[in-house]
Amino acid sequence: DIQMTQSPSTLSASVGDRVTITCRASQSITNYLAWYQQKSGKAPSLLIYDVSTLEDGVPARFSGSGSGTEFTLTISSLQPEDFATYYCQHYKINSPWTFGQGTKVEVK
Amino acid sequence: EVQLVESGGGLVKPGGSLRLSCEVSGITFSSHYMTWVRQAPGKGLEWVASISSSSSSRYYAESVKGRFTISRDNAKNLLYLEMNSVKAEDTAVYYCAREGRKVVAVPVAPGGYVLRFDPRGQGTLVIVSS
Numbered sequence: 001d002i003q004m005t006q007s008p009s010t011l012s013a014s015v016g017d018r019v020t021i022t023c024r025a026s027q028s029i030t031n032y033l034a035w036y037q038q039k040s041g042k043a044p045s046l047l048i049y050d051v052s053t054l055e056d057g058v059p060a061r062f063s064g065s066g067s068g069t070e071f072t073l074t075i076s077s078l079q080p081e082d083f084a085t086y087y088c089q090h091y092k093i094n095s096p097w098t099f100g101q102g103t104k105v106e107v108k
Numbered sequence: 109e110v111q112l113v114e115s116g117g118g119l120v121k122p123g124g125s126l127r128l129s130c131e132v133s134g135i136t137f138s139s140h141y142m143t144w145v146r147q148a149p150g151k152g153l154e155w156v157a158s159i160s161s162s163s164s165s166r167y168y169a170e171s172v173k174g175r176f177t178i179s180r181d182n183a184k185n186l187l188y189l190e191m192n193s194v195k196a197e198d199t200a201v202y203y204c205a206r207e208g209r210k211v212v213a214v215p216v217a218p219g220g221y222v223l224r225f226d227p228r229g230q231g232t233l234v235i236v237s238s
Contacts, residue, residue: 032211034222036153043112043203044153045227050209087153089223093211096169096218097143097155 002026002090006100012108019075021103023088028068032092035064035073038102039084047086048073075105083107110134110226112204117232120194128232130187130204138162138182141207141215143223144189146200147231156202157189158218167218172198194236201231 003026013019023033031051036044046055048064051071061076075082088100116128130142144156157168157178166178177190187204208222215221 032219036225037227038153039227041230043205043225043227043229043231046208046222046224049222089153091211091219091222093215093220094217096167097145097223099153099155101152 001096002029002092002098004088004090004098004100006086006088006103008103009101010104010106012106013078014108015078015080017078017108019078019082019105021073021086021088021105023066023071023073023100025069025071025090029090029092029095031067032090033064033066033071034089034091035062036087036089036099037082037084038087044087078105110206110224112206112226112229114202114204114229114232117202117234119235119237120191121238122195122236124194124236126191126194126234128189128191128202128234130189132185132187132204132206135206137180137185141221142178142180142187143205143207144178144187144202145205145223145225146198146202148197148200151200154200155218159187160215165216191234194234196236199234199236201233203229203231 005024035048038044052064085104111133113131143158159178175193179188205223205225208224210221
């Protein structure tokens with residue numbers, strides 16, 4: 001199975017900060033990469049798919065980039081509602097879906 | 109408005125059985141591939157099983173293969189996960205997810221499409237303990 005590794009595991013930030021989370025795949029997943037936000041006690045919410053396509057309703061302060069094995073999620077100006085845990089996930093054909101271990105964005 | 113509502117979780121003894129359900133509304137259920145994902149307490153997300161729209165294809169994670177069965181009732185808009193021979197490591201919150209963007213028109217193996225959860229959903233908690 002493809003391993004997805006996120007860094008950092010925890011990120012302390014303040015409202016207004018620019019935040020970047022990195023995700024690395026153990027093999028090329030071309031552009032089959034999604035990002036999810038999960039708040040405590042709730043199901044994950046799809047933010048971005050195909051590396052950089054925003055899901056409907058997702059604010060433009062979220063953006064994604066990368067290709068092959070290295071990807072990033074950027075929040076341009078952190079808002080109070082963005083404190084949460086973020087997961088990357090691949091959906092490469094013929095490969096079981098796997099998620100990164102998560103990055104918790106907490107208040108600095 | 110799309111809604112996915114999981115139910116059926118609870119406390120079960122090791123070796124026991126449980127059936128989870130996911131009621132889906134707001135989409136043409138019979139046209140969507142569906143998936144179960146779980147999250148152990150304080151841990152990350154793990155894919156469990158997926159089923160095609162017609163039930164012709166079913167895929168399982170190695171950790172549950174031979175013990176869990178995914179099924180669906182398209183007439184009732186219901187997705188199921190039959191859990192048998194449960195182990196302590198099956199303790200988790202279980203979420204259902206629908207198919208999002210497909211990479212291929214007809215996935216015939218795991219992968220190949222985006223998973224969409226209902227972010228208002230809380231999943232259903234399964235605790236395996238004696």
